Amino acid sequence: MNEQLLTRQSLKAFAESQRTTFEKELKTLVEIPSISADPTKDQDIQRCAQAAKSLFERYGGHAEILDTPGNPLIHGWFSKDFDKTITVYNHMDVQPANEPEWTAEPFEFTIEGDTYRGRGSTDDKGPALSAFFGAVAAHRAGVPINMHFLWELEEEIGSPNFEKGLKKHKDKLKTDAIVVSDTVWITRGKPSTPAGLRGLKGFRLTLETADHDLHSGVVGGAARNPISELITLVGQMVDGNTGRVLIPGFYDEVIPPSAEELEGWRVSGFTTETFMKDHQLKGIRTQNPVEILTSVWGMPTMEVHGVVGGYTGPGIKSSVAPRAEIKLSCRLVPAMDESTTMARIHAFVKSKNPDVVIHEEHGLAPFKGHVAGPYAQAIREAYQFAFGETCVFTREGGSIGAVKTMEDVLGSEVYFLGLSLPSHGYHAPNENYDWEQAGGGMAAFAHYFETVSKM
């Protein structure tokens, strides 16, 4: 009765037998430039939804495209007949790919040995497809559980319509637990699953002090300079050298990582050297590995992303610009909330430079996850089974808007079975994925479905 339907051997054979098929399907998905940030790519977003639906139908599953006020959701499944349902979340939209460092066309899928390259290959089409093939294996073996998939097409713009879509179709999406596959390991060979995600709140500061460019010899000295004023203001908000945020009260709600968590991070296999190499960093604020992890996983930040204003052509144009803009965002940790943080920022900006206008972007809530219980245990077992390594519970510095929303709206807990590596280059030029993660990922998901079906 309790015998295992899927053995390591049979799953290894399944993965090998599906390798060229997997590569063909990933090529199809990667070659659709489903860039959610680009309004001219709407046709590609729709095409991607259709391709995803067809994928389910061609492998013995079913799918429907669910409407939202924005981009659609794809709901796929292999069965609805069993008692238990697991829903796997991924996103099918991707970041823009204008970086000059791409060595091949970003939306041309290339295979070099075990490496798959192209925008979206690791974030998040490759992991989505790995989980999908894991379900195909479990389905063919007759694992008695409903395997459902929810694929979003607006994750990379902060999931602005996800909550509305989820509420509208909530009855169809009832599930016992949710597994998100959109996170990164510590490094190759070191599986990790986050027990928390940071939230994100973007905002822009703008200042206008004149109508048009003026001669800096004629008015300079007396005229206000909006670029300088914004730079001064931002310098008062965040220390550019240390990253310390200087807004009063900014850190008040932060719960420092527990001694147990810190110990876990210390023995996680993370090293400063690999971190710098994986991300090709030329310099870093601290060499201490636990301090690095605390800064990325456990603390909020305020980051400057862009400065707009004035002359940016060759040489110098000696004018005073009439207006300027600085783009920023804060990463928030669990227990922080965006409205409290923004209220502090508004009060601070008003006190320092009342002419500056703050434009807020859509925010993503931070998330505190679950490390105990049978579903968390099944994640641990899946990694151990498929990759022969114990996974560590970490946190994640990035944000996924859908996570907190799914818990709130569907009332089911969210767990993470990510497959990406730091060296795959999320959002970077030459983004890639690889066969080791894909084949192992299929086995991990198949085993996870089987374990949960027996719970």
Ligand code: BES
């Ligand atoms: N997959 C990432 C989230 C992520 C990042 C997980 C780093 C683990 C580590 C997701 O696709 C993403 O990039 N999120 C964005 C959201 C933003 C564009 C609204 C983020 O975190 O910046």
Ligand code: MN
């Ligand atoms: Mn992602």
Ligand code: MN
């Ligand atoms: Mn992303």
